Amino acid sequence: MxxxxxxxxxAAAVMMPLTADDAMAQTAPDGRAMEAVAGSFxxxxxxxxxxxxxxxxxxxxxxxxxxxxxxxxxxxxxVVGARAFEALSVAYLxxxxxxxxTLRNLGSKLADWLAAHPExxxxxxxxxxxxxxxxxxxxxxxxxxxxxPLTLDEVAALSGDSRIGLQPHVQLMALEHPADDLVLGLHxxxxxxxxxxxxxxxxxxxxxxxLPRLRRRATWLAAHRVEMSVxxxxxxxxxxxxxxxxxxxxxxxxxxxAGFEGSKLAEGRRPKKVREWFATWAELGWLCRASxxxxxxxxxxxxx
Amino acid sequence: MAGNRFNGYQDLGIxxxxxxxxxxxxxxxxxxxxxxxxxxxxxxxxxxxPLKVLDEILERYRVVQHGVSMxxxxxxxxxxxxxxxxxxxxxxxxxxxxxxHLCWGSVDGTYxxxxxxxxxxxxxxxxxxxxxxxxxxxxxxxxxxxxxSSYAAFSGSEMTEWEFLNEVVERADCGILLxxxxxxxxxxxxxxxxxxxxxxxxxxxxxxIHIAGHSNYEKYILDTHDHPVIDPVWDLYARAIERCxxxxxxxxxxxxxxxxxxxxxxxxxxxxxxxxxxxxxxxxAR
Numbered sequence: 001m002x003x004x005x006x007x008x009x010x011a012a013a014v015m016m017p018l019t020a021d022d023a024m025a026q027t028a029p030d031g032r033a034m035e036a037v038a039g040s041f042x043x044x045x046x047x048x049x050x051x052x053x054x055x056x057x058x059x060x061x062x063x064x065x066x067x068x069x070x071x072x073x074x075x076x077x078x079v080v081g082a083r084a085f086e087a088l089s090v091a092y093l094x095x096x097x098x099x100x101x102t103l104r105n106l107g108s109k110l111a112d113w114l115a116a117h118p119e120x121x122x123x124x125x126x127x128x129x130x131x132x133x134x135x136x137x138x139x140x141x142x143x144x145x146x147x148x149p150l151t152l153d154e155v156a157a158l159s160g161d162s163r164i165g166l167q168p169h170v171q172l173m174a175l176e177h178p179a180d181d182l183v184l185g186l187h188x189x190x191x192x193x194x195x196x197x198x199x200x201x202x203x204x205x206x207x208x209x210x211l212p213r214l215r216r217r218a219t220w221l222a223a224h225r226v227e228m229s230v231x232x233x234x235x236x237x238x239x240x241x242x243x244x245x246x247x248x249x250x251x252x253x254x255x256x257x258a259g260f261e262g263s264k265l266a267e268g269r270r271p272k273k274v275r276e277w278f279a280t281w282a283e284l285g286w287l288c289r290a291s292x293x294x295x296x297x298x299x300x301x302x303x304x
Numbered sequence: 305m306a307g308n309r310f311n312g313y314q315d316l317g318i319x320x321x322x323x324x325x326x327x328x329x330x331x332x333x334x335x336x337x338x339x340x341x342x343x344x345x346x347x348x349x350x351x352x353x354p355l356k357v358l359d360e361i362l363e364r365y366r367v368v369q370h371g372v373s374m375x376x377x378x379x380x381x382x383x384x385x386x387x388x389x390x391x392x393x394x395x396x397x398x399x400x401x402x403x404x405h406l407c408w409g410s411v412d413g414t415y416x417x418x419x420x421x422x423x424x425x426x427x428x429x430x431x432x433x434x435x436x437x438x439x440x441x442x443x444x445x446x447x448x449x450x451x452x453s454s455y456a457a458f459s460g461s462e463m464t465e466w467e468f469l470n471e472v473v474e475r476a477d478c479g480i481l482l483x484x485x486x487x488x489x490x491x492x493x494x495x496x497x498x499x500x501x502x503x504x505x506x507x508x509x510x511x512x513i514h515i516a517g518h519s520n521y522e523k524y525i526l527d528t529h530d531h532p533v534i535d536p537v538w539d540l541y542a543r544a545i546e547r548c549x550x551x552x553x554x555x556x557x558x559x560x561x562x563x564x565x566x567x568x569x570x571x572x573x574x575x576x577x578x579x580x581x582x583x584x585x586x587x588x589a590r
Contacts, residue, residue: 001460003427004379007411007420014416041423043459045495047523053456056524061416068417098415101373101386102345143352169351228353 006041013037014057015097017090022062024055065093068103073110073135075186079211080122088120104139111136127214130175134183134232137171137223141230144169149285155278160253163290166246170286171223174240178219180232182212224284238263239277249290307552310446310479311511312400316366316552318578320571323557327357329564337568339366341554342397344404345373348389358396367397368512368552370481371404373415374439376449377422377432378408387442394443401446401511403481406432406469423458424468429475436476448479448511453489453518453527465490466504479511482548484540485556489518489527502540507547515541515574516556530559532570542577549585550578 001009013034019025028037035051042050069089070077077085096109111132114121121128145168158164220240222233235243242259250258260270281287307313317338322330329335340361347358361367371390374382394402407419422428440447451469463471473480482505484498491498515538517531533541533555545551555571 003377003423003425003431004411006423006458006460007379007408010420011411011414011416014418014420015414041458041460043457043461045457045493050456052523056455056526057418057420061418064417098417099413101383101410101415102348103417104345104349143349143354145350225352228356 001041009037009041010054010057013054014061015094016058017094018059018062022059024051024058062090065098065106066090068106069093069110072107072139073132074190075135075183076110076128076131078186079124079128079131079182084120084122088114088117091117091120104143107132107136107139126176126216127179130173130177130179130219131183133173133175134179134221134223137173137221138183138187138230140171141169141223141225144171144225146225146285147288147291150282150287150289152282155282155287158252160251160256162252163249164246164252165288165290166243167224167286167288169225170243172240172244172247173221173223174237175219175221176216177214178217178234179214180219180221180234182214184232224286226284238265238273242277243286308479308508308511310401310448310509311552312446314400314552315550316368316400318571318574319368319552319554320567321370321554321556321558322361322367323561325561326564326567331360333564334364335564335568337365339368339552341368341370344369344371344390344393344402347396348386348393355396362397367399368554369394369397369399369402370450370554371402372419373409373417374404375409376404376406376435376439377428378410378435379431380411380413382435382439383413387439391443394445399445401448401479402443403448403450403479403512405452406449406472407452419452421452421454421456421458422468424461424463424465425458426462429468429471432472433475436472436478440476440478446479446511448481449473449476450481450483450514451486451490452483453486453493455493455524455526457494464496464501464504465494466501470504470506473506473509478509480505480509481512481514482510482544482551483514483516484544485514485516485518485533485537486527487540488534488537489525493524498536498540499543502543502547505544505547507544510544510548510551513541513544513548513551513553514556515553515571528559529556530561533573538573538577541574545577545581550582553578 016025024034026034028034038050038054042053044050066086066089080088092110092113096113098106111129114132115129118125147167150164220235220237222235223230224233238259242255245255245258256274265273307315319339319341320337322340322342342358347354349355405419408422409416409418409420436447436449449472451465469480484502487498487501491501515533516529517533519526519528519530553574555567557567561567
């Protein structure tokens with residue numbers, strides 16, 4: 001067996017989902033006995049069969065992947081429950097194994113994937129999707145680039161034809177629930193429990209808890225970084241749509257038009273509203289020079 | 305002996321891994337530590353707190369980069385984005401050398417994020433050498449490859465692990481990060497004498513040594529980095545130092561991490577071996 005064939009065969013085996021009792025499956029997806037598959041390239045020793053030796057790597061793979069996802073999505077785990085979270089993680093990772101050299105990107109498609117799989121979100125599927133979006137936005141806002149912001153003079157000189165960029169760390173979300181407070185509360189609780197566990201403590205899922213009932217209410221949110229901390233800021237839909245349009249590369253005039261499309265806000269009150277937005281964006285340093293590399297966010301739903 | 309060309313002629317002493325639970329202690333107490341090893345992938349990002357922390361560490365301490373996903377033995381070519389970000393980080397840290405593992409872990413662009421063992425074949429030697437050379441040329445700093453712990457052996461292997469390691473480093477003209485705990489773990493799992501391995505390694509190429517603890521299971525042992533170093537591993541370390549001379553040494557402790565002082569004290573146990581060897585070398589020189 002050449003190296004390429006061996007690596008493909010071993011990777012397929014290592015990434016095969018475990019059985020309910022965390023063992024390697026006896027049969028490969030193509031129907032072959034895993035004992036024969038393992039025996040075709042792995043040598044046994046005096047204590048372990050080829051199957052058992054391969055199983056060590058199969059188990060390690062899943063423990064590592066599930067641990068990494070749980071670390072990035074603790075609130076989602078709390079919302080759907082530990083067992084359902086593990087099941088959805090296995091299904092997600094089977095469909096979307098890591099395609100990046102870093103585990104940081106492991107959950108990049110989870111929110112969109114969950115949105116397309118209502119059977120995985122349980123009774124509160126919509127909330128679960130929102131929570132997943134917020135948690136992924138946190139990951140992005142935490143370490144995405146912060147470009148030089150526009151100065152007040154540069155902001156003052158903008159016209160309808162100007163194209164401006166939005167800081168890469170600013171993550172825009174249109175949600176079905178006002179789930180930001182819930183996520184913040186769950187993250188704070190997780191931090192407290194980890195801190196109480198001390199330095200030596202292992203990452204353990206949060207204790208089961210009763211979650212507050214959250215009514216469905218359209219919510220527009222930005223996750224962004226100030227200094228080194230991530231914050232969430234709620235927005236009106238007009239502001240959200242305008243920022244999303246700017247990120248898509250529209251001119252300022254076109255972005256404002258898109259922002260107020262279908263808005264019930266009286267025409268006469270719009271200039272004041274826009275001035276308020278710009279004051280806030282300038283204060284937060286959200287605006288920067290447009291870049292030809294500026295792309296729509298990798299995840300997050302920016303279109304309603 | 306002040307290092308060799310594979311570690312930039314650095315005699316750094318004893319380091320420990322830079323880990324998040326220790327940040328507060330390090331910034332508050334500013335302990336004296338010879339050097340810190342960082343996991344490159346944790347800092348190959350655009351911005352944010354991890355890079356700010358790294359910059360503060362770099363102001364005060366020497367830092368050496370250690371990677372976990374270059375996968376020198378993978379048949380698929382490395383991701384150009386990975387290499388670009390790694391080089392960017394190398395410029396930031398000014399690491400005198402860079403290490404990653406003699407293993408594979410990705411195929412066709414899919415990553416297992418594990419350190420999977422290679423079959424010890426001539427084909428694997430050739431593939432690995434090609435990749436180590438390419439990475440070393442691109443990064444323009446010395447690269448050291450680390451022997452991994454393994455739990456499976458391949459029926460197609462054509463040589464021992466230490467023969468494989470020596471073939472790769474000689475042909476790639478690179479350094480070795482000799483992990484004596486990994487040698488011990490693999491020796492139990494594959495039923496060989498670990499001292500034979502240590503005695504066979506190309507000592508003049510050893511840029512750095514790793515020491516660590518592991519976990520025992522009924523039929524095998526796992527490289528978990530969550531315990532103190534056991535005596536048989538210290539014996540291997542002593543022999544490695546005897547053969548390689550005083551070599552930058554790093555204690556790995558990555559899970560169930562104790563307080564900073566406990567980890568640092570465990571690492572400093574290596575000092576007695578380093579000192580003994582330094583004294584012997586001085587006496588021999590007289």
